[in-house]
Amino acid sequence: MTDIEIAQNAKMLPIAEIAEKLGISANELELYGTYKAKISDSVFKRLQNKPDGKLILVTAINPTPAGEGKTTTTVGLGQAMVKSGRNAVIALREPSLGPVFGVKGGAAGGGYAQVVPMEDINLHFTGDIHAVTAANNLLCAAIDNHIHQGNALGIDPKRIIFARCIDMNERALRNIVIGLGGKNGGITREAGFIITAASEIMAIICLCENISDLKKRLGDILVGFTYSGAPVYCRELGMEGALAVLLKDAIKPNLVQTLENTPALMHGGPFANIAHGCNSVRATKLALKLADYCITEAGFGSDLGAEKFFDIKCRLSGLKPSAVVIVATVRALKYNGGVPKTETSVENLDALKKGLQNLGKHIENMKKFGIPAIVAINRFGSDTDAELEEISNYCRANGAEYALSEVFSKGGIGALELADKVSKLCETPSDFKPLYSLDLSIKEKIETIAREIYGAASVSYSPAAEKAIADITSIGKSALPVCIAKTQYSLSDNAKLLGRPTGFEITIKDVRVSSGAGFVVALAGDIMTLPGLPKVPAACGIDIDDDGNISGLF
Numbered sequence: 001m002t003d004i005e006i007a008q009n010a011k012m013l014p015i016a017e018i019a020e021k022l023g024i025s026a027n028e029l030e031l032y033g034t035y036k037a038k039i040s041d042s043v044f045k046r047l048q049n050k051p052d053g054k055l056i057l058v059t060a061i062n063p064t065p066a067g068e069g070k071t072t073t074t075v076g077l078g079q080a081m082v083k084s085g086r087n088a089v090i091a092l093r094e095p096s097l098g099p100v101f102g103v104k105g106g107a108a109g110g111g112y113a114q115v116v117p118m119e120d121i122n123l124h125f126t127g128d129i130h131a132v133t134a135a136n137n138l139l140c141a142a143i144d145n146h147i148h149q150g151n152a153l154g155i156d157p158k159r160i161i162f163a164r165c166i167d168m169n170e171r172a173l174r175n176i177v178i179g180l181g182g183k184n185g186g187i188t189r190e191a192g193f194i195i196t197a198a199s200e201i202m203a204i205i206c207l208c209e210n211i212s213d214l215k216k217r218l219g220d221i222l223v224g225f226t227y228s229g230a231p232v233y234c235r236e237l238g239m240e241g242a243l244a245v246l247l248k249d250a251i252k253p254n255l256v257q258t259l260e261n262t263p264a265l266m267h268g269g270p271f272a273n274i275a276h277g278c279n280s281v282r283a284t285k286l287a288l289k290l291a292d293y294c295i296t297e298a299g300f301g302s303d304l305g306a307e308k309f310f311d312i313k314c315r316l317s318g319l320k321p322s323a324v325v326i327v328a329t330v331r332a333l334k335y336n337g338g339v340p341k342t343e344t345s346v347e348n349l350d351a352l353k354k355g356l357q358n359l360g361k362h363i364e365n366m367k368k369f370g371i372p373a374i375v376a377i378n379r380f381g382s383d384t385d386a387e388l389e390e391i392s393n394y395c396r397a398n399g400a401e402y403a404l405s406e407v408f409s410k411g412g413i414g415a416l417e418l419a420d421k422v423s424k425l426c427e428t429p430s431d432f433k434p435l436y437s438l439d440l441s442i443k444e445k446i447e448t449i450a451r452e453i454y455g456a457a458s459v460s461y462s463p464a465a466e467k468a469i470a471d472i473t474s475i476g477k478s479a480l481p482v483c484i485a486k487t488q489y490s491l492s493d494n495a496k497l498l499g500r501p502t503g504f505e506i507t508i509k510d511v512r513v514s515s516g517a518g519f520v521v522a523l524a525g526d527i528m529t530l531p532g533l534p535k536v537p538a539a540c541g542i543d544i545d546d547d548g549n550i551s552g553l554f
Contacts, residue, residue, distance in 0.1 A: 003110050004553045007118035010259050018257045022089065022290045030252070032126045035117050038252040039265075039286065041210075047289040053087075054322040054426040055288060057371075058297040059306040061359050062498075063488055066331035066344045069110065069378035069408060073327045073415070074297045075258055076113035076407020077376075077422065080415035081293055082262045086423065088293040089262075090115075093279045094129060094254070094269040095122045096197045098169040098531055101539035105554040107269075111408030115256050115264045119550050128205070129167050129196055129269055131250040135218075135243040136165045136201045142239050143223055144179070147187050155232055157189040160224035161512060167196040171532030194529040198274040198485075201243070203517035205251055206268035206280040207316055214251055215244045221516035222475075231475045234516070253283035260412050263290075272299025273488040274529050276308040276519065281317040293426070300488035302326060302362045303453050310369045311434050311449075312481045312519050322426040324366050324373045325418075326400070328359050330383040330391065336498045345382035352387055356394045357500035361491060363400045365453050370431035374401035376418050378408065401425060438479050442469050442511065445482040446522050450506040454491045459506045465522070468511040472520060477513045486524035493525030 001009070015037045016026045028046075030038040058077065060070040074090055081088035092115065095107035106122035108115045115121060124130065139162060147155055166173060173193035179186035196202060200221055208214040219235030226232060234240055253267040267283035270276050277299035278284075287294035298305030306324065313319065330352065331344035337355030339348055359375065366373040375395045377388065388404070395402040403421050406414030436448045443461070450456040461469070472478060489495040492504045510523045523529070533539075542552035 002554065003114065004118060004551065006112060006259070007108075007114055007116050008549075010116050012116055012257060013261050015255060015257070018261065018263050019255060022263050024290075029255070035256065036120060036126060037255050038126060038249060039255055041252065044286060047286070050289045052288040053292040053294055055284070055319060056293060056295045056323050056325065056422060056426065057306060057309055057321050058295060058325045058327060059302040059362070060300070060327040061332060061362050062301040062303065062336070062490060064332040064335040065341045066329065066335045068327050068329055068332050070297055070327045071107055072110045072113045072408055073325065073376050073378055073405050074295055075109035075115060075264070076405060076412060076415045077325065077418055078264065078295050079113060079258050079260045079262050079407070079412030080419035081295070083260070083412040084416055084419050086293060086419070087291045088295060089265060089287045089291040090258070091265045091267070091279050091283045091287045091294055091296040093297070093299070094125055094266050096129060096195065096269050096271070097123070097167045098195050098197070100553070101542070102169045102531060102537055103534045105538060112259055112411035113407040114259050115266065116259060117256070119553060121256060121266065122553050125266075126254050128250040128254070128267070131246055132199060132201050132205060133165055133167055133196045135246040136196070136199050138246065139221070139223070139234060139237075139239055139243060140164045142237050144186055146237055153232055153236060154226040154228065155224055156227045157187055160189070160191075162200075162221065162223040164191065164193045165196045165199040166193050169195070169531040169533045171530065174528065174530045195271075195274075195531060197269050197271045198529045200514040200517050201247070202268065202270050203276055203514055203519070205247065206270055206276070206278060207313070207517055208251060209281065211244060211248065211251070214247060215240050217516040217518070218243045219516070222513055225471070251282065253280065253286055270299075272305035272308060274485040274527060276312045276483050277305040278309050278313045281313065281319070284319060285317070293423070302365050303491050304486070304488055306366065307435065307449065307453050308483055310432070311436070312483060314432070315434050315481055316518055320432050321371055322430060323422055323428070324371045325422060326359070326362050326366065326373055326375050327378055328375060329378045329380060330387045331380060333359060333391070338498070345380070347384045347387060349386060349390060352390055354499060356391065358491070358498070360394070360398055361455060361500045363395070363398050367399070368435060368452060370433050372425050372428045372430055374403060374418070374421055374425055376403055376405045379404050379406050438481065442472065442478050442482065442520055446484065446508060449482065449484055454506060455500065455502060456492065456506045457503045459508060462507070462509045465508045465511045472511065472513045477515055477520070480513070481519045482522055483519045484522045484524055485527045485529065487527060493527070
């Protein structure tokens with residue numbers, strides 16, 4: 001059966017029963033139908049003095065067309081933990097409609113390791129991403145209205161840096177001209193859109209602690225500069241209260257369930273290639289109070305999601321992970337070793353050995369944060385014993401534990417060994433530390449990440465990036481962590497450089513400050529913050545019949 005067919009045949013429990021397993025009463029839920037709910041703020045207050053459980057991060061090697069299965073492994077590991085008698089909850093991000101209708105598909109896992117209701121989750125869910133879009137674009141409307149109504153703040157239309165957003169892949173909106181001028185047309189200026197997942201307000205939703213913190217962060221959003229070069233913040237437009245009203249429900253974590261009726265929190269949806277790529281701090285902290293183990297994921301490979309999880313999310317929130325799981329597949333490793341996707345099912349030990357260099361770099365990267373790591377091989381039927389033995393030996397030689405995962409075909413029972421080894425790993429002393437000090441300059445932080453995590457030899461900056469760094473430094477925002485936006489397919493900023501490239505240069509084309517979220521964004525290579533649709537979008541295969549049955553989601 002396909003993923004959606006498996007999900008449609010799932011025997012879900014009413015979400016109140018899932019909540020009861022976590023010690024959450026029915027009156028502490030805000031129901032969105034029978035099978036999904038938001039968790040009331042009262043639960044945070046009730047559990048605030050309870051000790052935290054263990055935090056486990058699931059990351060991966062660089063993604064390939066051959067597939068890795070990071071979300072699937074996260075879901076399956078959570079199911080396995082519960083099946084083995086442990087108290088565990090998973091904490092995931094919400095899917096964006098852009099990938100759902102584009103090329104990547106949804107973000108609810110796969111096979112027999114999924115979160116459900118799969119269709120709801122992959123479509124509108126509880127409306128969080130729509131709320132972020134609305135709040136973002138309200139602020140944009142307020143900026144242009146302020147200028148139209150006399151521009152008392154003296155905002156320079158050519159130096160507005162806050163962009164509109166849309167939760168869809170639409171390349172035509174990347175760079176646009178708005179306003180027809182005149183009395184009713186609004187000021188004419190260049191503008192553009194980014195995808196909602198990459199917006200600063202999405203990051204704020206994921207990093208804020210409560211309503212008060214939300215309002216402060218919203219007020220701190222840098223919207224642009226005046227003609228004299230002074231910064232202009234959202235609070236000067238008086239918009240933080242209205243934005244917070246639009247987001248008052250969106251900051252509450254969502255509760256759903258896995259195919260095996262184990263609990264899952266899904267909240268926030270930033271991509272790791274163009275944003276910080278982690279689910280919300282609120283959901284993660286709540287999961288740590290609700291269970292002995294919280295299993296969360298960060299987007300794409302460890303060079304993107306895990307680095308940002310450690311250097312941004314953990315640093316800003318005080319979270320301290322106990323273990324990290326690095327997901328890989330035999331097929332993806334052979335692809336990194338130069339084998340075409342069509343031939344990745346054929347045994348090829350030479351290509352596997354070459355591709356293992358990519359895994360080796362990710363293992364090495366995790367050690368730099370002081371966290372014990374285990375490699376989870378998401379097993380396919382074409383994997384041979386010789387290939388699996390090669391990976392096992394390589395992992396042990398590089399100081400990482402190793403376990404097979406068969407959750408796609410078997411569900412939680414397919415990761416019992418992984419669950420046992422992860423639990424033991426959590427008892428191993430860890431010495432978590434961020435990669436760099438915030439006292440470093442913006443360039444020094446970028447160059448540390450590029451050198452230590454990507455393996456770059458050097459970093460170059462465009463004139464636009466140089467000016468942006470100077471502007472950000474001049475307004476006192478240089479002491480923030482850095483979020484580098486780059487391709488997910490390579491350790492470099494060139495998607496075609498597979499394996500473990502060396503001697504390459506990272507090119508920073510622009511730098512932006514997300515002062516409300518609390519980090520600086522550096523755009524590397526040809527990365528786009530608003531993706532486009534492929535030649536044949538996934539949307540072409542999605543349909544609904546007369547009885548309301550959806551097909552084609554994956």
